Amino acid sequence: MKIHSLKRQQIIHTSLEAAWQFFSKPENLKELTPTYMDFQITSPHPSETMYAGMIISYIVRPFLGWPIDWVTEITQVERGKFFVDEQRSGPYRLWHHQHFFYQVEAGIEMVDLVHYALPLGPIGRIMHHLFIKKQLNTIFDYRFKKIEGLFNSKKVVSI
Numbered sequence: 001m002k003i004h005s006l007k008r009q010q011i012i013h014t015s016l017e018a019a020w021q022f023f024s025k026p027e028n029l030k031e032l033t034p035t036y037m038d039f040q041i042t043s044p045h046p047s048e049t050m051y052a053g054m055i056i057s058y059i060v061r062p063f064l065g066w067p068i069d070w071v072t073e074i075t076q077v078e079r080g081k082f083f084v085d086e087q088r089s090g091p092y093r094l095w096h097h098q099h100f101f102y103q104v105e106a107g108i109e110m111v112d113l114v115h116y117a118l119p120l121g122p123i124g125r126i127m128h129h130l131f132i133k134k135q136l137n138t139i140f141d142y143r144f145k146k147i148e149g150l151f152n153s154k155k156v157v158s159i
Helices: 016-023 026-032 121-151
Strands: 004-012 055-063 066-078 082-089 094-104 107-117 154-158
Touching: 004 121, 016 094, 016 107, 016 121, 026 121, 055 121, 107 121
Parallel strands: none
Antiparallel strands: 004 107, 004 154, 055 066, 066 082, 082 094, 094 107
16 A cells, blocks of 8 residues: 655644634634535534544545545544544545644644545556645645635745
């Protein structure tokens, strides 16, 4: 299984408490997802603050409007520091997304680190090369711009 990674860092000009309040609420995922994906949370209580063990289900339409059910679990949470979501069912063979928050002089440094693998062996590798890697970068670019607009932030690094 080929494991890919994506890492993004961003400075957010806000307090740690404000950043945590925003990013720890699953309902805010919709605002950070490109509109063409028609992101919809299907699990109850999306406005509840996340906790370890929380299951979040949603439907996304990443390609030609085709709906995909996706279920993630928040597996780890340390309030104000980090949380981890992992796919339990969905389009990836592996999806492990770590979100870190660090207090810095300019505000909060937020780091996203995603490790993912695709199903379907050689077909998945071809799809990654032709489509999926670009789409994930587009999604995280969109997130960056939305966060920048929400918190008046500026870019540090994009890897």
